[in-house]
Amino acid sequence: MAADDIYTNDGTVDIHKKPAIKKKTGNWRACKFILGTECCERLAYYGMSTNLVNYLQDQLNQGNVTASNNVTNWSGTCYITPLIGAFLADAFMGRYWTIAVFSSIYVLGMTLFTLSASVSGLKPECDSKGSCHATSGQVAVCFLALYMIALGTGGIKPCVSSFGADQFDETDETEKKKKSSFFNWFYFSVNVGSLVASSVLVWIQMNVGWGWGLGIPAVSMAIAVAFFFAGSHLYRLQRPGGSPLTRIAQVLVASVRKSHIQIPDDKTLLYEITDKESNIEGSRKLEHTEMLKCLDKAAVQTESDYVKDDVNPWRLCTVTQVEELKGVIRLLPVWATGIIFSTVYGQMSTMFVLQGNTLDQHIGPNFKIPSASLSLFDTLSVLFWAPVYGSYIIPLARKYTGHEQGFTQLQRMGIGLVISIIAMLVAGILEVARLDYVRKNNLYDHETISMSIFWQVPQYFLVGCAEVFTFIGQIEFFYDQAPDAMRSLCSALSLTTNAAGSYLSTLLVTIVAKVTTRHGKLGWIPENLNRGHLDYFFWLLTILSLINFLVYLWIARWYKYKKAVVDP
CATH class of the missing domain: 1.20.1250.20 (MFS general substrate transporter like domains)
Structure with missing residues (x-):
């Protein structure tokens, strides 16, 4: 054998x-x-x-x-x-x-x-x-x-x-x-x-x-x-x-040092080791791509690149090393469009919970469901849609797209972004209905009203559906498109959209609180939500999500998937 x-x-x-x-x-x-x-x-x-x-x-x-x-x-x-x-x-x-x-x-x-x-x-x-x-x-x-x-x-x-x-x-x-x-x-x-x-x-x-x-x-x-x-x-x-940040720095330094050098028309003249495997531990060789040609200068060979027949890595880098950096840069625009989605996702543990605190949490006369527990409908949505996506949606989509996985990874993420917009619309509509109920029944100073908390189920369910498309697609996309020796780093990069989304949520809430409480006003998000306008905050997220989706469409059309490796 x-x-x-x-x-x-x-x-x-x-x-x-x-x-x-x-x-x-x-x-x-x-x-x-x-x-x-x-x-x-x-x-x-x-x-x-x-x-x-x-x-x-x-x-x-x-x-x-x-x-x-x-x-x-x-x-x-x-x-x-x-x-x-x-x-x-x-x-x-x-x-x-x-x-x-x-x-x-x-x-x-x-x-x-x-x-x-x-x-x-x-x-x-x-x-x-x-x-x-x-x-x-x-x-x-x-x-x-x-x-x-x-x-x-x-x-x-x-x-x-x-x-x-x-x-x-x-x-x-x-x-x-x-x-x-x-x-x-x-x-x-x-x-x-x-x-x-x-x-x-x-x-x-x-x-x-x-x-x-x-x-x-x-x-x-x-x-x-x-x-x-x-x-x-x-x-x-x-x-x-080895340190991926060091390799990135070497490419940047080498390309700047050779900024005056002309790149040869024959790209096979660019430096690459002759061995079957890459000289980067755990990474296969990558094919040369035409994007960001200025970085190719790091792989142009000159006499000063060698010290006693040894390559100075801060003056000369392999094509694979250059393509690693290109690959990371290529991911950044897609990464940026995930921030607004993560901001929407983060509302489940903050504004959705605070909204739920004002609704009737009773199931029968003696049992109350905590408002934070409504997130289980997000989870149930994921548990429902994940197998449905694999068993039914992919085969159905495959007939129309011809793609083996039904949708490309970028298409899958885009569908999730659309669903997240709908989720914010639904949350805003519920808040409008809740405030209208408060106004008609003069319940401004009541801690909870008789509207059932289960009116929140659709918005949680929609966020869960959006997760199956966007988050799972994002995990697979960043792993698949990452250079071999940078997969943990690129997986972490995809996760930082959640960090940026959380920080953006903090920033938005802080700005909204300061701007809307000027001149003695209660603002959109006061301690007593019955006297506020949480619906305006949801409309703000809806508009930001729509703008983000339009930007995403432009980026997705521009993006080119990673080329197949050579010498596997």
Whole structure:
């Protein structure tokens, strides 16, 4: 039997750093551990983040704007720290060890957060009326725990999906086809964890107590870590390829140094090593492309590029190294259009929850559903649409588009953007109806009104549908279009749209609060939403989403997919 039939051809190794054997490692046998890990980790994350705005209001006595901004700032940090984890994974540690180290920090953060909500002295004191007052030290411990969790997510978010995709050999056509379905199942497992979190855990937090409600997510995170290590002997590991930021800097420096040099018409004269594999660890060679020709100057050979027959990497770079940088730059416009979508998505844990707090939460005479639990309809939507997309939508679309996957990745993301616009319209219409009910019945000073909270279900369901198209398409797009040795970094880049979206939400809320409260006015988002205009805020997001979609259409038409590698 040939060696190619025994070992993987994509350069992966096993946990012992030996070439990965096809029949003993990777594939779905390894992915079940990765999917189980992600399910437990997402249960932990959403178990404490879904209802965080209510925790900050109830336990730390923060107002609507302050609590909302603290949640979006923290959420944004959770999606910025992946840049740290991705850099370490691609440059030095590899995805396996990055997940292992950062998940330990994650568990410590979850444990401290649980203690801050349950241990006397660390948790805020509450009076007989239920009003809580936290000391500055208690607030500090709470936010220390939250930002430890944010750091812990930085090593998991950018690596887990890429690590799962690494279990399928791209050079094997059979395994390559399975990889696309992995991303659907990956997002499916994310939402199984989210479903339990937004239903069971939120109810426990609001009816049993925050100690139990946060302790269970902490235990779930510990189980996630144990589950991850249990599959170690089955994993395929991509070797770290060295600092991607250094390689990017080398291309930029070399191209600037040679800014006066003419690029040859014959592109085969550009520098590339003669070996079958690239000189970048874990990366295959890339074909030359015509975009950003100024960067090609970094690969033009001159006599001064060599020192004693050795190449000076700050003066001469390979075509593959240049194409790596081009590939990252090519992703940036698509990345930017994901920011507004992430802002819309972030409303589920802030403005949707605050809107739900004003509605009737009763199911029957004795049971109340917490407003944060309505996010379970977002989760149910994802769990419904993910398999429907794979089983029905793709075959139907394939008949009309001729594309193997039904839609291209960019088309898939664009459909999600359209659905998110509709979701904001629906949320705005509900708020108009709610305020009209308040006005007609003079309920301005009532904490809740008799309109059922289940009128919010359509907006949650639509956001979930949009996720299946945009977020899953985005995960697959950034993995597929990323250079081999930069996949963690590019996965982290895709996640930073969530960070930017969260920070944009904070900025919008802050600006809206300041502008609309001038001259003594209550503003759009006062403490008493019955006297505000939350609907105007939803209309603002609708308009921004529409403009964003039009820009996206122009970018998608301009974008050219990554060319096939040579010498695989």
